[in-house]
Amino acid sequence: MKLNSPLQVYKFLPQINCAECGDATCMAFAAHLIDRSKKLEDCPPILKDEYKKKYLELQTLLAPEIREIIIGKGERARKIGGDDVLYRHQLTFFDPTAFAYDVWDTMPENELVERVNKISNFRKFYVGKFLTVDMVAVRCVSGDAAKFAGAVKKVSEITKLPLILCSLDPAVLKSGLEVVKDKNPLIYAATEKNWGEVSELALNYKVPVVLFSQDLDKLKSLALTFREMGIKDLVLDPGTYPQGKQLKETFEKFIKLRRAGIKEAQKDIAYPIMAVPLNAWAVYKDAVTASYWETVLASVFTVRYGDIMILHSLEPYAMLPEVHLRDTIYTDPRTPVKVAPGVNEVGTPTKDSPVIVTTNFALTYYTVESDLSSNKINCYLAAVDTDGIGVEASVAGGQLTAAKIKDNFQKAGFDFKEKTSHNTIVLPGLAARLQGDVEDATGLRVMIGPPDSGRIPGWMEKNWPPKPK
């Protein structure tokens, strides 16, 4: 965005401190616009006619450096781009890399359906939410426009995910677009050869379009030309080479494009970038090796500036690290690392329920909590203040000690005599070495749980309720 201080933003705001936005003053709201934690539309007064001019000016000035474009329609529509910084600690990255997995028009129908369902239904629970994948890329392998249209139709019938229509033949793209013209698919791709016809499709069907050229001069030419024709929803594919010096150059192109867009504010190329890790399959035929290398490529370009990518492997060992790394890079670094220390109820604990200890590191805490609640284990879960450090590291580093654990229950007013029938506390397996200390400090019976909270259900079956001494 073009503004970098709340004061600059403040000048455009109504300056009446009416607090409708939830902030006490316009200045406070201005700070939220700068860190992008609120939207301009959260200020009702500025939407009134009298402020229209300022609203529109401010809207332009607040727009992210990298153009934000929308692919698809409805609840699964996906925004990509939208970034303002080169490093996540400077603010946060917006609009996580969209993962599209491919299908192709020569697949037998039953395989096509199965594959699309696998893509649509993929999910991995993580810190209170499900990680999922975003799109289906339909590739024309047959070269036959009718066949392609048939595949697009089938796919659009069974999934709500946005589609990417992939063919370098404008006639093929057109036949696909006819089928899903009201679904705002992304079309791939306009090249030096076909750009005339593809630009017409983008204009007529009002859909976003990928520009594909390994030559950055040509890529910029294409972007300028499309822009001049009034097509603004562009994605840049500088080509993803799968190995050797070519891959090194690909990496450099991604850095160059994003640096030009954000650091040098070169509007002409400030568009989302596409990576195609699928090209790993051009050099590796064995499925495990190819899946591994594809995941490696996906990871490189998740970290360094890929906004959307096309992938092939649906192996869990490829998809799991892919979605986790994306979450790693796009998680807002401004959100706290810690949860509030204390003793929390999971489910509806009774006097016979276990009292389980973990740390207040958000990731640890949420992992343990979801393992417990997902397995319907009623219990008390203590989040001990370890300065937001996990169990193993805080035992080693001295942030998780018997005194801290005792203190945590005292501060929370948790009396074992009154709340439990067993006077027992369960420590994490990775804190086993604290057992003696905790017994001495608290006078409680101390049990050692499993080293991973995913194993608590099995541990409970064997060890709970505790056998009388």
Add this chain to the structure above:
Amino acid sequence: MTKKIKLSELGSLFGGDIEALEGVKIEGDVEIDLGQLGLNPQMAYALGHETAQMAFHLMNISRILGYPVDQIGGAAAPQPKKLSKLIESKFSVGKIEEWKTPIQEVVLGATSSDGGSRKSTVTLGGEGSLPYYFDSPMPHRNHITMDVFDMPINMAKAVKSNYEDVINSPAEWAKKVVRDFGADMVTIHLISTDPNIKDTSPADAAKTVEEVLQAVDVPIVIGGSGNPEKDPAVLEKAAEVAEGERCLLASASLNLDYARIAEAAKKYNHVVLSWTQLEINAQKELNRKLMKQCGVARENILMDPTTAALGYGLDYAYTNMERIRLAGLTGDTELNFPMSSGTTNAWGAREAWMVSSPLKEDSDWGPREYRGPIWEIITGLTLSLAGNDLFMMMHPGAVHVLKEITQTLYGLKETEPVNIDNWVSAVI
């Protein structure tokens, strides 16, 4: 005759290129009276010569309505015309000028000419930019040191199967990782010295270090048990028997007697690993103490800012390393040291070793023997992009792939060019 034009038609009149109107929701059509132009606007437009004048009027009207027309581009705004030729253009982008202070170069290992007995040495650091960036080529590639333990330990199944034949002999284990798995270095972890494990004496532990030094001729890392009371004595004794070998002593940290470890490194010519827990300021503090208070030379310091596994805090580990590297490059001489990662920590992630998901809601996790190595690879790869130089690793397959990608990005891998022009129609 009064002609009216709807606001929503303004776009077509101007050529569909009113950027400033983007995102404006036109609620109900405002009608603009064009009567004073005395012309059918479509006609005027077609005639061309009136365009400028009409646009001028329309802009005035729009301005009165409060639309920011200044950016419309005036009357010269083109219609969505079909271009017949690509607009010629050159792409260029500058280098980062702020990266002025290169990362310190640190040599691990010493050959006979330098008072050691290693066949080769490993040089880390020296970067003048973020890793693999074109601003300044990286002078040294990433290196991998593989873990060896002084007693059998619990390992994920996929890891263990590679070491069953050597698990009782650190020397054989060290030979195996160098000979069979391509390790650049070996880390000997003296975990049995922990008073809660076997309480092996520093003198006995030092014998293991000597065995490993004799078994392999690559540089080595000497790791303690992680017990803050015991480690200084263990590392001191190990440093003594390894005198002159420029081993990496792992680790000095703020919660133990780092001065004693620093002293041993100085006395017996080794390098200190400065280990902190995901905290850039603590890293600065410890580095400063090692240099100022303990007198450790810059070329004898390596940092371990802590590695958390993918899905278990890698976001903190990644950003912490990236911030440290950027601070180092832009002038913070308390942070411009090479970095080391305990990438093996990736195996702590349940996704790496558990048979299947403990949550019924998850999609199938698939076979775990493939999940573990890739968890280690991606954890390491992510940190390599943040600037990490040395990787402490465990699984041979993971080592192989991480080497392949880091050396490709570094520029060592020559391969046949691939044509990707028609990837779209590839049969996979």
